[in-house]
Amino acid sequence: MSKQMMNDTQKITQNSNYIASDMNGEKVMLDIESGKYYNLGAIGGRIWDISEKPVTVDEIVAVLVQEYDVAQDVCKQQVSVFVEKMLQEGLVEVNGAAVR
Template identity: 50%
Template sequence: MMKNDVVSVSQKNVFVQSQGNIVSDMGGEKVMLSIHNGKYYNLGEIGGRIWELLAEPSEVAQIISLLMAEYDVEQQECEQEVITFIERLSKEGLIEFGEDHGHL
């Protein structure tokens, strides 16, 4: 989890999926079981898409840009929803704060 638990578009925060989660597609929505905390999560359609994007280290701004290109959504609404979702995933220990190693 991040030091201050605050996610921002302007910061270059990079997140990636944590290990130990089993994810399945159920009727177009992603559902997940966390082996670490024994909880089930329904990520939904868009949450499932964010989860897919987090398979590789990703910045919040990158995720927002991709979602805006894929869905008919206003930027402010997309930013708020993505930030809230990422904060929840982080709080539950489902994603990790990390570094983007893709540019090496």
């Protein structure tokens, strides 16, 4: 597992090794290789959807601030932590390169 940290210019995108489905408003995912399941919740699922195409953390934050009642600085801090966890789990890739 990588300890790589994101910077503001790096773009993330979904790792194609996952099957994702919406279940009762939450995003549930299956890792095709390991069989491991993930539940990203509603907002985590929205972040997953936004990362369908390469996107920076700041671009994710801009979308979420428009859609939810959240301060930009709070949103950025929470999105950064969530994206780091997604990166560590291999759910997303940085600039097209898997990190696991």
